[in-house]
Amino acid sequence: MEALPGKVAGVIFDMDDTLFDSEKAWHEAAAALWREAGGVFRGHDDRGGTVEDVANDYLDEFGFEGAREDRMAEVCARIEASIRERLRTDLEPMPGADALTSRLARVMPIAIGSNSPQAIVEQCVHAVGWQDRFKAALGVNEGMNPKPAPDLYVEAARRLGVDPRDCVIFEDSPTGARAAVAAGAFVVTIGEAARGIGSAAVDTLEHDLITSWTPEKLT
Template structure:
């Protein structure tokens, strides 16, 4: 059972996703996608939002264009998507339930990093607005040879910057795209949000409804007491 990989173990570092995990920015991405699609009078295929969740904005722009039958618009849609998101995220950052308390509990006890598919300025603005940025030793985003999730690059690099082997680090993720990236990098993973049906549920080592989950906090307390 995958949960044994979490309960019978203790991490040496924790790497958090940002969007939808620490900051409630997925609603901003959804609104940004709707605004761009409306501007171009495009209608996406059913369940588009599920397929877009966790994608790098360039991949999302490409998906939007392809599903609307206008692949030539991929670059334009991606640029507009990022612009809309930046405006929304700067205006109304919202911390996910339990995120601030959990990060405060871990900060100073374990090395912490963020691995996000968003550009660095977007991540740092969102985290600063939520009062979280200074708690993290490193923010790792695509670029300089690092591929976006679902490639493992961001999580591998974040663990190394924390000074640990990826096998000794824990990832905290809300999307299956990010979970796959973390697992491929060798990290163990806590999935956050509604538990998906099998077999997707097995892609994370543990699922919690939110970062305020009492079981998660108890587990973290045990990890810290063992150090």
């Protein structure tokens, strides 16, 4: 396993199931939507996708009347509202996330780059009082290409004032890990789903490779 860099310009985190145990809220929101239509949600093919990805699956399965664009907007709004409602009462940091982000924020700029909508990113960060830790907390905004495109991570690095090639990025999904690799960063994958895509892999943020990592700010 490759050691993490000793000097980095910044660190960027994915959010869902990297910093927060929030992926289950996505699954529960989709499952509820499918039940209302008389179906069974069997999971989205691409973990780490967007609200639009889930809405497209829904429309493909159940059909729609009128313009697809209008129906997409309605379904996306329902999914996002359902996710946000669940996160209001069920949101916990992933093991090791609090300690790692707190420690890193004291020595270098850190950011979030997530395929979640911006409103969900802000809700999660504020819910646990971490808003002052992150110099940037980005979700997918209109006009921005989501992961696996590198745009989110390139923009997060830009807002940190650094080159993404001088950053470490933490990811748990294949979609996100590919985006991070495309951005040129040193990529640490968490869990089994994206193992083998990045430069290093750990089971959790409590792994010794992470807890013993004491990077210096690259100047």
